Amino acid sequence: MTDLPAGLSELADRYDVLLSDVWGVIHNGRESFPVPCAALARWKAERGPVILISNAPRPSSDVLPQLDALKVSPDAWSAFVSSGDATRMLLAERAPGPAWRIGPDRDAPLYEGLGLTFADEADAAFISVTGPYDDEVETPEDYRARFIDAAAKGLPMICANPDHVVQRGSRLIYCGGALADLYAQLGGPVQMAGKPFRPIYDLALTEAETLLGRPLDPARVLCIGDGTITDVKGAQDHGLDCLFIAKGIHGEAAMGPDGKLNADAVEALLAAEGVKARYAMAELTW
Known part of the structure; x- marks a missing residue:
C-alpha cells in the first residue's frame, strides 16, 4: 500500500538525496509552484543534494x-x-547520420557539436525525435503515414523525450514519447535514454555521489515525479524509492470528493500502469 505522508519533512531522516522531476512537480511550463520549490530548497539547505x-x-x-x-x-x-x-x-554514436530530425526549432541545441547532418525520411539513416514540430496543434496521428513507411524500412528512431504528455498551463500537450510509442506500435525500432531508462539515472546518481563526496547508498535516494510510466516506473526499474505527485499530469484523478488525496484512487491510478510507488502526495510540500 502506498503511504501518504503529510509532507517531505516526514521522510527527511530516511534519505540523503532527492532526484526530482521538474515539469509537473515544480512548474507547469507557464509558472513555477512556490510551495514545492520551497520544499526542495529546505531539503537542500537541511538534508542534502537535490538533483x-x-x-x-x-x-x-x-x-x-x-x-x-x-x-x-x-x-x-x-x-x-x-x-x-x-x-x-546515443546521437554521437550515429554521427554523421544523416538524421531525419523531428521536433521544434527550440530543440536545436541537442545537436550542437555532434557532427550530424540532416535529411528527409527518404534519405535518412535514422530518425531523431524531440517532439512534434508544432506541439500546440499536432498529434501523433499527423505522423502515422510517414512512420508506416519508415518502420517498414526498419529505420531506427532515437527519442530524446520519453514523456507522452506534459502539462502546459492548464493543457496537456504531446511530447516525443507519444510519437515513439506510435512508431514502436508500427514495428519501428526505438531507443530512449531519458526516464524511465537507465542512462539518465546513471548520470543523475553519478552527479549525486559527486555532490555528496562519498559512496551513495541507493536505498537512501528518493525519486519524485508525476509521471507513472516515466518517473514511477523509472524509480521502480532501478530499485529506487519513489514519491508520486498525483496532481501533476493526472489532475484530480486521485483526489476524493473532499478534495484530499484518496488512497484507493492512488492505488488504482498506479495499478492501471502496472507500477508501484512507496509514497504519494497531491503536490510536493514540506
Whole structure:
C-alpha cells in the first residue's frame, strides 16, 4: 500500500538525496509552484543534494534559462540532468547520420557539436525525435503515414523525450514519447535514454555521489515525479524509492470528493500502469 505522508519533512531522516522531476512537480511550463520549490530548497539547505532529473530533450545547460524565466530559485536544486544530456551520447554514436530530425526549432541545441547532418525520411539513416514540430496543434496521428513507411524500412528512431504528455498551463500537450510509442506500435525500432531508462539515472546518481563526496547508498535516494510510466516506473526499474505527485499530469484523478488525496484512487491510478510507488502526495510540500 502506498503511504501518504503529510509532507517531505516526514521522510527527511530516511534519505540523503532527492532526484526530482521538474515539469509537473515544480512548474507547469507557464509558472513555477512556490510551495514545492520551497520544499526542495529546505531539503537542500537541511538534508542534502537535490538533483533535477528531466525528460527535457535539450542539454541541461540550455534548459536552465527556462527555470530562471519561471522564477525557480537556484536554492531549490543542486544539479540538473536532462534526457537531452543522456541522448547526446546515443546521437554521437550515429554521427554523421544523416538524421531525419523531428521536433521544434527550440530543440536545436541537442545537436550542437555532434557532427550530424540532416535529411528527409527518404534519405535518412535514422530518425531523431524531440517532439512534434508544432506541439500546440499536432498529434501523433499527423505522423502515422510517414512512420508506416519508415518502420517498414526498419529505420531506427532515437527519442530524446520519453514523456507522452506534459502539462502546459492548464493543457496537456504531446511530447516525443507519444510519437515513439506510435512508431514502436508500427514495428519501428526505438531507443530512449531519458526516464524511465537507465542512462539518465546513471548520470543523475553519478552527479549525486559527486555532490555528496562519498559512496551513495541507493536505498537512501528518493525519486519524485508525476509521471507513472516515466518517473514511477523509472524509480521502480532501478530499485529506487519513489514519491508520486498525483496532481501533476493526472489532475484530480486521485483526489476524493473532499478534495484530499484518496488512497484507493492512488492505488488504482498506479495499478492501471502496472507500477508501484512507496509514497504519494497531491503536490510536493514540506
